[in-house]
Amino acid sequence: MENLPFLLLAGLILGVFFAVSFASQKLRLPSVLVYIVLGVVVSTHLMDNGVIHTVADIGIVILFFILGMEFPLSRMVSISKKIWPSGLLDVLLNLGGAVALALLFGLDAMGALVVGSVAYATSSSISAKMLQEQKRLANPEAEFILAILIFEDLVAPVLVSFIAAMRLGEAFTPQFAALLLLKIVLLVAGAIFLGHFGFKHLNSFVVRHLQRDFIPLMAAGIALSYAGLAIALGLSEILGAFLAGMMLSETGRSSELEHLLLPVRDITLPFFFFWFGTTISLGEGVSMVPLLVSMIIWAAIGKIITAYAGGRLYGLSPKVASRAGFSMVHRGEFSAIIASLAVPQLRVLSGIYILATAFMGVYLFQKAPALASWYHDRWCRKSEGGKQNRASP
Numbered sequence: 001m002e003n004l005p006f007l008l009l010a011g012l013i014l015g016v017f018f019a020v021s022f023a024s025q026k027l028r029l030p031s032v033l034v035y036i037v038l039g040v041v042v043s044t045h046l047m048d049n050g051v052i053h054t055v056a057d058i059g060i061v062i063l064f065f066i067l068g069m070e071f072p073l074s075r076m077v078s079i080s081k082k083i084w085p086s087g088l089l090d091v092l093l094n095l096g097g098a099v100a101l102a103l104l105f106g107l108d109a110m111g112a113l114v115v116g117s118v119a120y121a122t123s124s125s126i127s128a129k130m131l132q133e134q135k136r137l138a139n140p141e142a143e144f145i146l147a148i149l150i151f152e153d154l155v156a157p158v159l160v161s162f163i164a165a166m167r168l169g170e171a172f173t174p175q176f177a178a179l180l181l182l183k184i185v186l187l188v189a190g191a192i193f194l195g196h197f198g199f200k201h202l203n204s205f206v207v208r209h210l211q212r213d214f215i216p217l218m219a220a221g222i223a224l225s226y227a228g229l230a231i232a233l234g235l236s237e238i239l240g241a242f243l244a245g246m247m248l249s250e251t252g253r254s255s256e257l258e259h260l261l262l263p264v265r266d267i268t269l270p271f272f273f274f275w276f277g278t279t280i281s282l283g284e285g286v287s288m289v290p291l292l293v294s295m296i297i298w299a300a301i302g303k304i305i306t307a308y309a310g311g312r313l314y315g316l317s318p319k320v321a322s323r324a325g326f327s328m329v330h331r332g333e334f335s336a337i338i339a340s341l342a343v344p345q346l347r348v349l350s351g352i353y354i355l356a357t358a359f360m361g362v363y364l365f366q367k368a369p370a371l372a373s374w375y376h377d378r379w380c381r382k383s384e385g386g387k388q389n390r391a392s393p
Helices: 007-027 030-042 050-068 073-104 107-119 122-133 141-165 174-196 204-211 216-232 237-251 254-278 289-314 318-325 333-339 345-390
Strands: none
Touching: 007 030, 007 050, 007 107, 007 254, 030 122, 030 216, 030 254, 030 318, 050 107, 050 122, 050 216, 050 254, 073 107, 073 141, 073 174, 073 237, 073 289, 107 122, 107 141, 107 174, 107 289, 107 333, 107 345, 122 141, 122 254, 122 333, 141 237, 141 289, 141 318, 174 216, 204 216, 216 237, 237 254, 289 318, 289 333, 289 345, 318 345, 333 345
16 A cells, blocks of 8 residues: 555545444444544554554644633643642542552563553544444533643653653653643643733734635644644643644634634544554564453553542542543553554554443443443432431431
8 A cells, every 4th residue: 555646545444434434333333443543443544654654643742732722721720739639539540550469460660660651641543433322521520531631741752752861761850740730830831821921912913814724734834833843742642732722712712713724623533543553563472361351451440440539539420420430441642652662562462452341431421421321320229318317316
């Protein structure tokens, strides 16, 4: 396929995406999973395709840029004050829990850290896509889920940098960690400064020229530039894109700007999930099957506990917190990035883990409202009824 002209390859892929998306809607399957499976199937033919990777990057940047426009600065400040306890619990249970499992099954410290890092972060891209597909962005748990994802996007680059440094024989010194933290602070501070002192005063300009063809160019340029700046600093483009959207939300015209970029997102985003599928290496077989099975089980248990307990700390009701818990099991892009740094044996294990948790997580995401209602009716009301009976004379 590498010898095909780019336009022919792009046209064929878009045609397949159309057929896949149409079929997935008819069969009531999430298009995200179908794109990923399609990528896995053709991975031997399209692995490391630079053009597809570039379009995939644009798609994920536009997705998180649009999401960022839902979170103006005042709202982000309020969220950041509440999310720290939940984020730390996430690190403890999902990173720490997976590391403990790996050590228990005999891996050395470095291998255990790689496995724990693969198991840590929920897939931001799958979560965002599913929230939109299932029309749950307006639900109260959506804000909490996105806040946790952004917290993970701050922690994950540190893990990637540490593992990459150790793999190259470099030392992860306090100076290196401090520099990484400084980069994150500068990126966030820059977004706050530009949003408050720059884009907040562009409301009249955007309103006056909203229908002109250069407004989408401005919005997309800001999204790609700030995401590119994040990459240049050694951070996640997802974080940069989200912050860019947050900056532009200060214009007060988020919904109109989102509408202008939706066609770009709809064309480019499928490439991301397709490309993600091509990065999952299943190899010729998998060893350490007991560890793999234990990790998959803990993937569900750890995230459900984290999101439920963290959601309650965040102020969500038991029913809404349980809905969030069943919506965060899937792992994704950061897990794949970290898996690419692992030794071959762990890379195969990680590939199967990512694929299994993606399927399980998307299924649970779809069933989350029903599961949360069942939990609430079966356990919460029973508990409340028991307390009332005990309180009665």
